Each structure stands twice: as C-alpha cells, then as structure tokens.
Amino acid sequence: MSDKAEDLNRVEKKDLFASGHRACGGCGQALAARLVQDASGENTIACVATGCLEVFSAPYPDPSWRVPFLHSLFENAAAVASGVEAAYKALNKGPVNIIAQGGDGSTADIGFQSISGMFERGHNVLYVCYDNEAYMNTGVQRSSFTPFGARTSTTPMGNTTRKKNMPLIAADHGIPYVATATVDDFRDLQRKVKTALSIEGPKYIHILAPCPLGWGHHGELTVEICRLAKDTGLFPIYEIIDSKVTNARKIPVKVPVEEYLKPQGRFKHLFKKGVPTEEVAEIQKIANQNIERFNL
Amino acid sequence: MEKLPLGLALDLRKVVPYKTGSWRTLMPVNIMQIPPCNHGCPAGNDIRGFLRVLAEKNDYEEAWHVLTRNNPFPATCGRVCPHPCETDCNRRDFDTPVAINSAERCVGDYGLEQNLEHKKLISERKEKVAIVGSGPAGLSCAFHLAKRGFQVKIFEANSEPGGWMRYGIPSYRLPNYILKQEIEKILNLGIELECNVKVGVNIPMDQLTQHYDAVFLGIGAQVGWSIDIRGKDAQNVFTGVEFLKQINSGQIVEVGRDVVVIGGGNTAMDCARVAKRIGANVSIFYRRTRVEMPAITAEIDEAMEERIMFRYHTNPVKIIADEGRVVGVLCVQMELKEPDASGRARPVPIEGSDLVYPADTVIMATGQAVDYDGIDIHKIDNQWISTNEDLMTSMDGVFAGGDAVLGPETVTAAIGQGARAAAAVENYIDGNVQGRLAQPPVIYSKDLNTYYYKQSRRFTKEAESIHMRLKNFREIYPSFDREEIAKEAERCFSCGLCFDCGNCYMYCPDNAVKISPSGGKYEFDLDFCKGCGLCAKECPCHYIQLTLEK
DSSP states (O other), X not given: OOHHHHHXXXXXXXXXBOSOOOOOTTOHHHHHHHHHHHHHOSSEEEEEOSSHHHHHHOOXXXXXXXXXXXXXXXXXXXXXXXXXXXXXXXXXXXXXXXEEEEEHIIIIITTHHHHHHHHHHTOSOEEEEEEOSSBTTTTSBOOTTOOTTOOOSSOTTOOOSOOOOHHHXXXXXXXXXXXXXXXXXXXXXXXXXXXXXXXSSOEEEEEEOOOHHHHTOOXXXXXHHHHHHHHHTSSOOOEEETTEXXXXXXXXXXXXXXXXXXXXXXXXXXXXXXXXXXXXXXXXXXXXXXXHHHTO | OOOXXXXXXXXXXXXXXXXXXXXXXXXXXXXXXXXXXXXXXXXXXXXXXXXXXXHHHOOHHHHHHHHHTTOSOHHHHHHHOOOHHHHHOGGGGTSOOOOHHHHHHHHHHHHHHTTOOOOOSSOOOOOEEEEEOOSHHHHHHHHHHHHTTOEEEEEOXXXXXXXXXXXXSOTTTSOHHHHHHHHHHHHTTTOEEEOSOOBTTTBOHHHHHHHSSEEEEOOOOOEEOOOOOBTTTSBTEEEHHHHHHHHHTTOOOOOOSEEEEEOOSXXXXXXXXXXXXXXXXXXXXXXXXXXXXXXXXXXXXXXXXXXXXXXXXXEEEEEEEETTEEEEEXXXXXXXXXXXXXXXXXXXXXXXXXXXXXXXXXXXXXXXXXXXXXXXXXXXXXXXXXXXXXXXXXXXXXXXXXXXXXXSOOHHHHHHHHHHHHHHHHHHXXXXXXXXXXXXXXXXXXXXOGGGOOOOOOOOOOOOOHHHHTXXXXXXXXXXXXXXXXXXXXXXXXXXSOOOOOHHHHHOTTOOEEEOSSSSSEEEOTXXXXXXXXXXXXXXXXXXXXXXXX
C-alpha cells in the first residue's frame, strides 16, 4: 500500500470532539460528528447549523469542540462557511479544512438555498449532512428526508412521501465529490472525509445517523440499524466523483426491509399484529429500486 | 477580579466539563468469561490464552509457557488427545472449529526443539510427597507439586517412566523420543524417579505413608481383562494390554497372517493398527456397531483407512486351537435390542448364525482393570479406587487419580486429575480448607457478535500416505508449518476476552472509552458514559456487558 492510501485508510481518534455533550445515549449524530472531526484533524473550522448537534455540543461555557466553531442560523451554515472560506482567501491564510455541518432539516429544507449557492459558487468547503430523517431537535417533525411510512409527530399515520435524494441533487450541481456513509463503518466514513478534504472545491457527504429517540429504538442498536439500512438497500453507500457513481458498496447478503423496520418504533404501525401492511411492500419496492439503480 | 477578554463573562479555563455519567442507569463492565474450549479441556489448558499469544505476537516461547502452566505434556496431548476443545469451539457454529490440537502439538514441539524449561513458582519446601506410578496422572501431579516446591519422589514399576503413554500408546501416534523429552523436562524440576520398584510388592505401602507427608496413587489400569470364552488359554491369545506392552518394550511378537482383535475401544484400535504394521491381516470383531464403539472417532477413521476389517454384530464364543495354537475363532452374529444399563444397545445372539473365522493370533481388548497387588484400599464396584471430592482415598493422606479412579480414560483426563490432586495435596499439607472458587460463566456462541469475524479455512493436517504408514512405526502426521499454525491461531474468536478490536473505543458516541494507561486495553470513563450499551452490543467477544448501576 502506498503512503497515501495508508493515510486514507487509517482510523483516526484524536478526541477533538470531547465527552460531556448532552446527546442522548447511543446518539448516531454525536458518533458521526466525532468521527468526522477526528478524521479532519486540528486544522479545521466547524460551521454548524442550528439543530441537535449544535444544541447538545455547543452550550457555553463547556462546548465539546476542540476546534474553532461557528454556530449560525438554521438556514445559513453553508453561507457562513462560504464566508469563512472567502475571508481566508482574502487574508491569504490557510490552507484550512472548512466543514459546514447540519442535520437533515437544515440541509434539505431550510438551508437548501445556501447549500445550493455554495455548490454553485464553488467554495472550497466540505458540507456534511447528518441525516436522522426528521427534525429531532424540535420534537420529531417530518422533514423532506423522512422516509416513506415513518411516523413523526406531524405524520402520525406515517409519512406519505418519499425521501428527497440529496446526494444526487448535490452531485447534479457538478461538484467534484459526493459520498454517502453510515456510522457503522467508521473506516469507510473517515476515509471519505479525508478523501473529500483532499479535493479542491465544494464537497458533500451524507451520513446516516440514527436517532434512538426519534426512531424509537434502543440506543445500543444504533450501529446495527445502520448496518440493516445498508444491507436492505434503503441507504445505498456510494461515491460520486466527477458526476460518476463509483465504489457502490455491494450488499453481501440482501436483507428484507422488515428486518430494518421491525426494531424501530417509528415503523411499528406498519405491522398489524406482526403482519406487514402494504406500506412495507412499498418500502421494499424503494429498496429494490435503489439496488437496481446503484447495482448493489 | 481578573480581567477577562472582551465578550467573555466566564474564564473558560476554569470550566468543569458536564459529567453526563450521572444520566446512566446501566453501566458497561468488562467481564472475563471462560471459553468453551478451556471449559471442556479435561487437563484445564488455557487454550484461548496460548492461541491469543500466537495470534497477537507469534511468540511460540510464551505460548509454550502459557500452555505448560497447566499441562506439562503439550507435545504428547497435541498428538493423542481426542480434543473435546475443538468439539466445543464456538467457531463450529460459524464455520469450522479452530485446529486447537494441531496448534498445541506445534507449540509443544517448539518447546522441545528450543529446550525450554519449566519455571518453579516458589523455592524449596521440606515436605515430601511420594507418587506411585509415572503415568500422565502421576507425572502431572509430580510436576505441579515440584513447581510448588515440594520434595517429590516417583516410584515406577516398569523400567521406564511414562506409564500407559510409554507402554500403551504405539509410537506411530506418540513417538517415544517426544515423550522422553517431555518427561525429562518435568524431572528437571528436581523430581526423584525410582524405576523397577513396585509399591505393594517391593516396598510396602505403609512405608510410604510413614515416610512421606502425602502419597499419590496414579497406578493406572494396566491389567488386561479377557472375556471368559473357551480356548482362551491357547498360545497366541493375548490381552490388548499385554500385546501393546510387549510391542512397546521392543519385543518381537510373532502374530502370523490373520489377527483378530476383539473389542471396540482405543486399545483395540491400537492393537489392530500395530498388528497391521507388523504385516498381518487384521479384523476387529465388535458386538455392536460403529456408533456404539467407545474409541476416539479419529482413531476408528484412521484404522479404516489402513484397511483394517471391521466386523460388527460379531461375538466370539470359542477360540479354536490346534496343538495349543490358535487357528480360528467361532463367532455368532448378534442383533441389537433395547439399550442396557450403559445406555448402549444390548446385543442378543441370532440363533444358527455361527461362523468360524481363521485366526493366527487373537487379541482381546475387552477391558482393563487396576492392579491392586499389595495396596489395600476402598474401591467402587470392587474395581476403581474410591475417592472423595478432593481425590483423597479411604486412607488419610493418600490421594489417587487417573485411570485407577476414572476407569480407562484419556491421557488428558489423567493429567487433569493429577493437577487437581496436586492442589488437594498442597491444601492437605498446609491444612487449608479451601472452598471451591466461584468460576466465571462459560460463554457460548449465541452471546457473540459474529459480524466482525471473517470466514476462513481451517488448518488440516496432512497424513502420510497409507502405503508409507503401514511400512513402519513412524508418526503418521509429519510436523506442521509454524506460520500456518500462527495463522490458524488468528481464527480464534477469543470468546469472552478482549482482543483489542477497538470497536468500543471507536463506537462510543460519548468518547467515554479510553485507552487504559495501566496495562489493560480499554477502560470506561464512567464520568461521561451514558450507559447506552452500544459498546456491549458491538463487542464481538461479549467481553463488555451491561449491568445495573451500583
């Protein structure tokens, strides 16, 4: 293995995202944020949108962040990161890793225009989306990332629309690097963060981060659920480099979606006395489409 | 008041982190559990221990020391043990068990090759212990006592030590030079050995009990039993024990062309395979079928490979002799009926099915008994020495173990008994009354998270071709490649003990798993652990478990 490949594949743990944050036990987002932070290293500026991550990790006076941290509004993390990057350019400083981060709400709904603008203007910023498939911070309201069939406080009978496919939307801006990852495979996740940071221009990484509270599963299942999301085909893992889908993770043994849905409280209404309703068939269809589309 | 930078109301350097550990209701703990291999080993070998040393450091020397902490015969057991450890290995539910037996032999051979020596635990003590019999039980007991500083003397009736390992097991299974070296290492701990002395005949038992603080009887079961049939006094009718003893003492036995071995135990297999190597046509007569045969499965397989004829449902009723020499065996066919007291199907003769098989030699391997000549002791069923839980016999200060207590068993079981007796002897001499220590629980495959293990191929030992095997008494499995064995050791799941995979360290959302500064691998920072249980769930070997908060 060459030095560079070895560097990319090495697992990093630097404690740049310290203990003592107020996330729930088994929080996928806290885990993901730490893995991203440790992969990018000390030379990083974190621009974080409002959301769980900001609320649990940044209260004054004991934030978890051991790197410069900017909290912005719900809608403008990407715009603030763009400004930081422009300021560094103007001051002729750097290089520095600028990572804009947000949950699914701030990425797909409220902050969409600022992200789209950042991609379009071509800022050298990595945008990381922690996808927990609803507005968890404000009490589990539906977002445009909420998957079909999931119960949230605003869709008590189950969501009737499909999840917005943000990675492909981001890729269609023509940005150089887009990737999806989950918290269960930390090697893969950290490799993708490091790969993204080594590329000049706007980058987007979409990380599935289970929320034990909002998804209604026990905290210890966070990693297991991620694994099932991958193996059912509901969350395909791939990279898009220069508009080409590459490195799609092959599913070793395909798992029916019931396995993924059953441990989660938000899908409980899809099983009447253990018998799956027709929504489950619909979700299986979505999974099959993903498998076909990305050749998993 | 100290002036703070603009915009700060609080000196951040004095901030105490918020201790989220107070949220916890369950807490993770490291619990070392007993793997099923260690649990199932009659000699109490630390199997996981030595496999981990091989896998992590590829250090054969340390592996040998780990192994010989409990069992001074790794090279011997690696050859003759029926390895219940592999049968119990948790990996069997995943792909195939780890080849523990081969690894043990490889480590044992390394110890002999490098001439490694056992280490004494404490210096000399003045108490003296006599060991009767230098078989696996006696030597194991002597080994453990000598390590603890006792003055040990072994009395052996034969001219060479080793007991049934020396005089029973043929050298194609256990070469004599291997056994000799392992015994030498044990004796190097300062053990005195006196051969050609039969306790009860040459020295009275009382003399031992008077002169020594404790006595251990490891006298084995070395009297062959023959079934009571007509014509058994003919020439060329042996018991299995006699036959093997003669062969292993280097005597030449004329067996003729056709040899009939009666019985289905390990002794029968050994006799048959030895006779085959001398050049005879061998058939084994057994009353029941292969399923009921008490011999080690691998032994039966190898015997079959060596083209030994197995006649099931066949019971000899008369040995036909001509001028004092055997010429044939009259047999009757049996059929199996409902199980008897031993749980095996009960054979019943079929009328009119008598048949004569030609035979030049008949070997009756139909059971063994203890030679009690001059030793008066309380027995069970008038056969095996009766002992209490601490292996003490009816005589105060006289302990017993091995085949004489268990009935014909494996070498490994005898080694385990020797070690147990050594502990009991020490307690007896020190006057300790020691309750049994609570054992950690055994871990089974349902508790493991096998997602993190990869399927791999098991190491298979290559036997010599059958043609070559039958020519001589050389060992049938040539020595193994050490690199391959080290690779095989990596297949060990390390059930119930951390093997440094780092999952807990990487997965903890609260960063509450730290690298331990004090030698251990990882430890929990309970100030911050929220008790979510992610580490316990993702621990492959179930070393981390959740318990209720204290």
